[in-house]
Amino acid sequence: MYRFNYEAPTSIDGTLTALRQNSEAKIIAGGMTLLPTMKLRLASPDYLVDINNIQSLAGITKNNGSIVIGAMTRHADVASSALVRDCIPCLANLAEAIGDRQVRNRGTIGGSVANNDPSADYPAGLVGLGATLVTDRREIEADDFFTGMFETLLKKDEIITAVRFPIPKRAAYMKFPNPASRYAIVGVLVAETSNGVRVAVTGAASCVFRAQAMEVALENEFTPNSIALLTLNSTKFNEDIHATAEYRGHLVNVMARRAVSALT
């Protein structure tokens, strides 16, 4: 790792001040991506602002038919939350299948979505469930938030404070994990919400996206068969040592059907 300076403020205001005073500063949340990236010298921020000491950023509450999860809530706490298990079990299952136990004990929902790794699980969780991101200054719909590979609408000095999930009628998340890292080679979240069916796909392309054709078909008939013949155009899908673009396209359909099967 290259040298850097470090600060661990205890308030959101203190964090914003630190970010504004240091143009190359970066926030460290759980650090499960940032620290390995820095060790490989793929990232070299000269200032780290550690938000692990801001108590108000962690916790899970239920509010007006929504589950609100603080940005610094660890994956392990989402996975074991009775409230999440009760209201949105698929979100607890999604959190439980991230990485390994030690990663889940440190990694946070805010860090995961701010990083927007194309193979991360939470982006599918947020987009599939129609969540809203709350930052220090505004609210952003998940549909708008994720803009591209490792890109989001977040400003350089903006900090996510919470994610608000409307409770769906029913929802399931299925992923085909990379057996080593447990990142999603493809992950699909299917949700029936008060505003219709939503299908979000992670791992397949450069950024999470909604499979609209599947949503229309499932709206019409909520069965695995209704989407069995729907093939997505996979020409722009990710291709790496783990899977070809064509295989990822195939997996999207298989994971979507498994999710629908789990709900019917």
Next chain:
Amino acid sequence: MKVSFSVNDKTVESDVEPRTLLVDFLRNNLGMTGTHVGCDTSQCGACVVHMDGRSIKSCTLLALQAEGREIKTIEGLAFGDKLHPMQAAFREEHGLQCGFCTPGMIMSAIDLLQSNGDPTEAEIRDGLEGNICRCTGYHNIVKSIQTAAKAQ
């Protein structure tokens, strides 16, 4: 920068570079080499310690991030000459071959039993997802954890 935290119930204070990893601090500054560095990329789990009772990978935490926290390492498990039940179970069931992964396996296994006191074999194997045994000696590691669970 100054840092102060508890390691196996003793307070340690030091001056560290911000980029110092917790595992390097334990091994180099404190001379506690029971915690191993395997892959150094948070995959293998040889460096697992507990922070405030939860298992974490100490190669992916800055020493500064342990400020004010309680760290428990493999050296802090035994009560004098009496092994911790998990250590005793690993000895009893021959849960190690070369021993390199063992400290991490034991720290992860203790955390696993904290949240699930009676895990199935599948749950144990799933719970050890973050620990790799280079000897592939998983069979007896799983058996050791089952023995420790029964002894609770």
